[in-house]
Amino acid sequence: DTAVSQTPKYLVTQMGNDKSIKCEQNLGHDTMYWYKQDSKKFLKIMFSYNNKELIINETVPNRFSPKSPDKAHLNLHINSLELGDSAVYFCASSQTVGNSPLHFGNGTRLTVT
Amino acid sequence: DAKTTQPPSMDCAEGRAANLPCNHSTISGNEYVYWYRQIHSQGPQYIIHGLKNNETNEMASLIITEDRKSSTLILPHATLRDTAVYYCIVRVANTDKLIFGTGTRLQVFP
Numbered sequence: 001d002t003a004v005s006q007t008p009k010y011l012v013t014q015m016g017n018d019k020s021i022k023c024e025q026n027l028g029h030d031t032m033y034w035y036k037q038d039s040k041k042f043l044k045i046m047f048s049y050n051n052k053e054l055i056i057n058e059t060v061p062n063r064f065s066p067k068s069p070d071k072a073h074l075n076l077h078i079n080s081l082e083l084g085d086s087a088v089y090f091c092a093s094s095q096t097v098g099n100s101p102l103h104f105g106n107g108t109r110l111t112v113t
Numbered sequence: 114d115a116k117t118t119q120p121p122s123m124d125c126a127e128g129r130a131a132n133l134p135c136n137h138s139t140i141s142g143n144e145y146v147y148w149y150r151q152i153h154s155q156g157p158q159y160i161i162h163g164l165k166n167n168e169t170n171e172m173a174s175l176i177i178t179e180d181r182k183s184s185t186l187i188l189p190h191a192t193l194r195d196t197a198v199y200y201c202i203v204r205v206a207n208t209d210k211l212i213f214g215t216g217t218r219l220q221v222f223p
Contacts, residue, residue, distance in 0.1 A: 043213035090156050104156030
């Protein structure tokens with residue numbers, strides 16, 4: 001069973017389009033995250049949600065809007081895509097109880113042309 | 114910014130122990146040291162974490178110095194499938210934020 005699953009795995013789209021990436025976890029965790037890995041392979045946190053509430057927002061443009069319909073899902077919607085948005089986006093989850101490790105999905109490779 | 118420094122790359126012969134060092138000289142007393150790895154095209158995989166005592170699990174051992182300013186991840190018998198980028202991370206106290214650095218690219222060769 002896949003613990004943290006993301007769809008789609010690959011996403012190719014044109015500048016100016018709006019797209020969404022979905023994430024689901026079946027670990028019963030109450031905190032979910034989005035990380036971005038750019039072409040230089042740096043992994044940076046974008047958002048975290050705890051029980052459907054936004055906890056961390058790391059100065060991400062407001063074109064990026066996370067949506068958490070329930071604590072098992074955290075989707076990422078991106079408006080007006082730009083070339084610089086091309087990256088691999090990773091979803092992760094953890095349990096809030098102190099220092100529980102994060103479990104990551106296998107990423108969505110977004111290419112904006 | 115990441116609070117850790119790691120060598121950019123290391124090599125290890127298959128079957129030998131891989132010892133990956135990490136410096137975290139500014140670590141605070143209630144911050145944990147975490148290790149993750151990322152195999153090409155996959156998501157980061159949790160390996161182990163610790164506060165001040167040495168830790169061991171089925172994947173690896175973590176040795177933390179007494180002053181907590183550095184640590185070493187040990188893969189006791191490296192295999193080709195252990196080739197990956199290994200990240201040493203200090204977890205910011207009382208937050209869920211993991212700040213990744215540039216990691217160590219470990220190449221295991223036959």
